[in-house]
Amino acid sequence: MEIATTTKNRSRRKKGLVQFKKCIPLYLMALPGLAYLFINNYMPLPGIVLAFKNFNARKGIFGSDWAGLDNFKYLFHTQDAWVITRNTILYNIVFIILNTVCAIAVAIILAELTAKVKKFYQSAILLPFLISAVIVSYLVFAFLSTENGFINNSILEPLGIEGISWYTEKMYWPFILVIVALWKTIGYNCIIYLSTIVGFDKGYYEAAAIDGATKWQQIKKITIPLLKPTIVMLTLLAIGRIFYSDFGLFYQVPQNSGPLFSVTNTIDTYVYRGLLELGDITMSAAAGLYQSFVGFVLVLSANMIVRKYDSDSALF
Amino acid sequence: MKKFLAVLLSLMVMVGLAGCKSGTDTSNTSNTGNDTSSTVTEGAAGDPAAQAIADRKASGEYPTVVMAFMNWAGSPAGLERVQGLISKYTEEKLGVSVQLEIMDYASYQQEMTLMLSSGEQIDIFNAIAVGYTPSINKGYVLDMEENDLIQNYGQGILDTMNQDYVNACRVGGVLYGLPQQRDMAIGQGGFAIGAEYLDGIGFDYNSMYKEGDEIIYTDLNTISDIFAKLHEKYPNLYVYAPQEASLTQHNAYDGLGGDNYGVLLDPANSLKVEDLWGSDMFKSFCDLMYQWNQAGYMSKDALTDDTAATAQVKAGTAMSYATATKPGIRAQESGLSGRDMIIFQTGVDFLKSSAVATMPWCINSGTEDPVAAMQVLDAFYTDPVLSNLLCWGEEGTEYVKTDDGHITFADGVDAQNSEYFNNVNWLMPNQFIADIWVGNELDIWDRMDKFNNESVKSKALGFSFDNSSVATEYTALTNVYNEYGKPLLFGFTNPANGIPEMVDKMKSSGLDKYMEVKQTALDEWAQVNGIN
Incomplete structure (x- = not known):
């Protein structure tokens, strides 16, 4: 029994070595990327201790006194803690679902178009993603401004409806934010789906067409099932960032308007507003660590669930 | 998966060790800095300020003092030239060269925090935007009365400034910063x-x-x-x-x-x-x-x-x-x-x-030569030539004197194209001894x-x-x-x-x-x- 295991191990190791030699050029190609990843993502990791320190420049990062969990307290201190956590998670869940559905729909439509038209539409849909959040906030403002806005002046007024003070009425904002976010990110999100769809074997569709399948049936029975691993992967990645929010969207687009806070305040904006004047590095490090930690746990557990039901689609 | 985790962990340990090493290095440097300051102070006798200047001139090596503050438009085009004129004057007077770091208001806080916490050379800085109390809590600022630093090398500041305002900058009895001459009320x-x-x-x-x-x-x-x-x-x-x-x-x-x-x-x-x-x-x-x-x-x-x-x-x-x-x-x-x-x-x-201690001038705790820094600060509080250079730039290039004793833009220069027009004189150590711009009463x-x-x-x-x-x-x-x-x-x-x-x-x-x-x-x- 013992001998059998060692030989098995040895042969496995030998096989691994051969495999490694075969892949050396690939490893070399990956080297710059890995170096970047190491410098950018791993080297600053020791800085995490800042979240547990009482930072003093004279003593340095590692010499500073320990603060225990004091730096985290402010995240959970008030009733706002519940509001910001709820906003961050609910908005992200809505974004994940709508983004996935809409991005796939757009990708399928784009894949059906001829090459020339496709390029035009794809660029047009991608464009909003490249616009900075500050500019987006003013585009939105052009629509929603109380005195000069498009909606109040050109839509509501001709209909005889009194103008709405958009930036003080919070009931509209969950919808406004979702629409803006969708408009802004859909072009980017559909790229990966589109490139996957384009890579599918045309033979499936030809065979289905010969058997008399309609377009809808082709999409339902061929495209979606083939897309499943991609959908699972992108969704898992999105879940990892469920505790982060797009700062520009939640801070700039509502123009930092106080009356809207209960529906626009997320973890990122709360931390930004609270620490803007305090300038406390350790408290912001604590917020960052808390967000990544929850994201990490969520990705691991989501992946575990996926592996249980469909081990091929799981990330690791 | 396990292998991946193992690699990840070993990487983290490696990086952690590297980080610890650099951490100890920093603390060593700061210790050396303190040692230098105490030896200099002990070595000085009689008039320590004149002694320090004489020592520097005798050694022939002029230390550079870096001074940081903010304005609205960022580093001005004429910075090198004005800084050169200031240095020429201070080298003669104090045996020190001066380097100015001027940043725009929006980036000042972030850049200063980075520079101060990373140990880059900043000797004198204004605590505006960075915040005076945070600077003290994080240990960025030097106790100006440590070894009688200000009494020995900055007496001119104490003579110029209202004593009440100087005392208003004390935190827990310690003087970490100095107010400037401006509207307090x-x-x-x-x-x-x-x-x-x-x-x-x-x-x-x-x-x-x-x-x-x-x-x-x-x-x-x-x-x-x-x-x-x-x-x-x-x-x-x-x-x-x-x-x-x-x-x-x-x-x-x-x-x-x-x-x-x-x-x-x-x-x-x-x-x-x-x-x-x-x-x-x-x-x-x-x-x-x-x-x-x-x-x-x-x-x-x-x-x-x-x-x-x-x-x-x-x-x-x-x-x-x-x-x-x-x-x-x-x-x-x-x-x-x-x-x-x-x-x-x-x-x-x-x-x-x-009101008094919102934007005091501070000396960085990491400075290598606190004496030189204090003497430069003292000169900016007391010397009209230096204050004019710092506030208004070069005479003849940026500004000219008018017949009635005011100053105004030189020919062809305005607020937009001037190479040195910071518009933050209320932040400067002593605008009261600089010339007065047209439009303001001379008194x-x-x-x-x-x-x-x-x-x-x-x-x-x-x-x-x-x-x-x-x-x-x-x-x-x-x-x-x-x-x-x-x-x-x-x-x-x-x-x-x-x-x-x-x-x-x-x-x-x-x-x-x-x-x-x-x-x-x-x-x-x-x-x-x-x-x-």
């Missing part, structure tokens, strides 16, 4: 209204001036009457452009430590920490703003419009705004608004506890001195508050203020509902605890300083 309840609009409604402001004044002293009812008439005559213009700063400019409370959570409502007479938000003072101000807003004096988009009030007046969309007053205010506001502005004042001149600094000295002073002058033990409450309170403050101050929320809601949320965010900690600190400070 705030003329409360000021309004700037365009002269042409007042003419338009036939308001006779000329007869209201008392002799020699540039400000009309009046009351809020007069202002309300003017606004009503302005609105009637110019219905298409906004009467009043609201700004958040009006909270401190129009309410003579003392914010204690620069925040508004726990304040002195009667700062001239009492050291009792009270709640501003639930006070009658705040209520009546919000009521007035609500009344003005409902009357249609303000833009409906004011809440989200960040355009400066002066820019709105300049563009001709608004007619007036609130301001803090001081000597020279009429020339300043008229310049900013691009039209003649008439200044009204409805409150007293008031000097609050934190402006005497009047400024009088204005500061005759103002109503807070009893807590010099108290500063370290809120690091209640930082949790502070962030929560700041968020509550951000939610309710501006809509109330701009009159968009009815104070009858808005204020109770805000106060409730403040209380549940720990306002009482914050105030209690503040009161304790204030009582301790008062006892140490013999104030009751």
Whole structure:
């Protein structure tokens, strides 16, 4: 029994070595990327201790006194803690679902178009993603401004409806934010789906067409099932960032308007507003660590669930 | 998966070790820095300042002192040239070269925090935006009286500056920074209204001036009457452009430590920490703003419009705004608004506890040569040649002297194309000894001195508050203020509902605890300083 295991191990190791030699050029190609990843993502990791320190420049990062969990307290201190956590998670869940559905729909439509038209539409849909959040906030403002806005002046007024003070009425904002976010990110999100769809074997569709399948049936029975691993992967990645929010969207687009806070305040904006004047590095490090930690746990557990039901689609 | 984790962990350990090593290095360097300072001080006898200069000149090696501050437009084009002129002068006078690091306001805080925490060479810096108390808590600043540094090498500063103002920069009895010569008091309840609009409604402001004044002293009812008439005559213009700063400019409370959570409502007479938000003072101000807003004096988009009030007046969309007053205010506001502005004042001149220590000059705790840094700082406080160079640039290139003793732009130079026009002289160590720009009276600094000295002073002058033990409450309170403050101050929320809601949320965010900690600190400070 013992001998059998060692030989098995040895042969496995030998096989691994051969495999490694075969892949050396690939490893070399990956080297710059890995170096970047190491410098950018791993080297600053020791800085995490800042979240547990009482930072003093004279003593340095590692010499500073320990603060225990004091730096985290402010995240959970008030009733706002519940509001910001709820906003961050609910908005992200809505974004994940709508983004996935809409991005796939757009990708399928784009894949059906001829090459020339496709390029035009794809660029047009991608464009909003490249616009900075500050500019987006003013585009939105052009629509929603109380005195000069498009909606109040050109839509509501001709209909005889009194103008709405958009930036003080919070009931509209969950919808406004979702629409803006969708408009802004859909072009980017559909790229990966589109490139996957384009890579599918045309033979499936030809065979289905010969058997008399309609377009809808082709999409339902061929495209979606083939897309499943991609959908699972992108969704898992999105879940990892469920505790982060797009700062520009939640801070700039509502123009930092106080009356809207209960529906626009997320973890990122709360931390930004609270620490803007305090300038406390350790408290912001604590917020960052808390967000990544929850994201990490969520990705691991989501992946575990996926592996249980469909081990091929799981990330690791 | 396991392999991946193993690699990850080993990487983390490696990086961790590397990080620890660099950490110890930093602490060693700072120790060496301290050692140097003490040997120099011990070696000096007689006049240590002259001795230090002689030693430097004898050695033939001139150390460079790096001095950092902010302006509005970032590093000016003529920086190298002006810095060269300053260095030439200081090398002769002190045996030190000077390097200026000028950053724009928006990036100053972040860049300074990075530079100070990473140990880059910064010898002298201004604590504006970075924050004085945070700088002290994080150990960025040097105790200026360590080994009698300021007594030996900065006596000129102590002779120049009012002793009360120097003492107002002490935190826990330790002098970490120095105030500059500027307007310390705030003329409360000021309004700037365009002269042409007042003419338009036939308001006779000329007869209201008392002799020699540039400000009309009046009351809020007069202002309300003017606004009503302005609105009637110019219905298409906004009467009043609201700004958040009006909270401190129009309410003579003392914010204690620069925040508004726990304040002195009667700062001239009492050291009792009270709640501003639930006070009658705040209520009546919000009521007035609500009344003005409902009357249609303000833009409906004011809440989200960040355009400066002066820019709105300049563009001709608004007619007036609130301001803090001081000597020279009429020339300043008229310049900013691009039209003649008439200044009204409805409150007293008031000097609050934190006014002096908001933007002190500090020496970095990591400096290698504290003596040279202190001597350079001393020279900027006392030498008119250096102060002129720092404030206005090079004579003949940036500015020229006029016949009546003012200075103005050199031929062909204006605010846009000048290579050195920082426009932050109130931040410079001593603008009082520099030349005076055309448009200001030649006696402006005497009047400024009088204005500061005759103002109503807070009893807590010099108290500063370290809120690091209640930082949790502070962030929560700041968020509550951000939610309710501006809509109330701009009159968009009815104070009858808005204020109770805000106060409730403040209380549940720990306002009482914050105030209690503040009161304790204030009582301790008062006892140490013999104030009751």
